[in-house]
Amino acid sequence: EAGVTQSPTHLIKTRGQQVTLRCSPISGHTSVYWYQQALGLGLQFLLWYDEGEERNRGNFPPRFSGRQFPNYSSELNVNALELEDSALYLCASSFSGANVLTFGAGSRLTVL
Amino acid sequence: AQSVTQLDSQVPVFEEAPVELRCNYSSSVSVYLFWYVQYPNQGLQLLLKYLSGSTLVKGINGFEAEFNKSQTSFHLRKPSVHISDTAEYFCAVSIQGAQKLVFGQGTRLTINP
Numbered sequence: 001e002a003g004v005t006q007s008p009t010h011l012i013k014t015r016g017q018q019v020t021l022r023c024s025p026i027s028g029h030t031s032v033y034w035y036q037q038a039l040g041l042g043l044q045f046l047l048w049y050d051e052g053e054e055r056n057r058g059n060f061p062p063r064f065s066g067r068q069f070p071n072y073s074s075e076l077n078v079n080a081l082e083l084e085d086s087a088l089y090l091c092a093s094s095f096s097g098a099n100v101l102t103f104g105a106g107s108r109l110t111v112l
Numbered sequence: 113a114q115s116v117t118q119l120d121s122q123v124p125v126f127e128e129a130p131v132e133l134r135c136n137y138s139s140s141v142s143v144y145l146f147w148y149v150q151y152p153n154q155g156l157q158l159l160l161k162y163l164s165g166s167t168l169v170k171g172i173n174g175f176e177a178e179f180n181k182s183q184t185s186f187h188l189r190k191p192s193v194h195i196s197d198t199a200e201y202f203c204a205v206s207i208q209g210a211q212k213l214v215f216g217q218g219t220r221l222t223i224n225p
Binding site for chain 2: 006
């Protein structure tokens, strides 16, 4: 069984640019979560999608957004990139209503 | 709101020695508790979880943790560590229906030969 897959694995952007990160959940999982792991800040909850709807959002500015597609895959978009957006972005998935999350390997974003 | 405190940012131990990684949480409601491990340049892997039932939880790779409600703790233990256990370990909590994990700051476990 394939795990949670994320793409790209690494990317470099410059300040002001926009980035889209992608996540495919485990087959059968309908919930997708996004977390940011920035140096010195730990793991911060970004977004939770379930059945195509945004269910919860962490304390991040509106330039962080996303969506979930009918096949339950998800995108995280970050506009107007800032240096402090440099981080590992982790996607996780679960069955709807479940509390056990399975994480992907992450997308490492570097903003120069 | 829930919060998690991992009391040690770094724990160095010798190979084959026992180890305990400490985790305390605060919450006004019942919580679910988790330990995740992150190997270098990888994502998070679930080590073990407490959802209900026995307070002693056994996980993968020989790790176990004990839920202590009165002390609001969920310490992770292993009786004998191996070089391959070198990683960062994260304690996390969630509450039913919130679908949001709150993580501690992580403990870096370093195994010395």
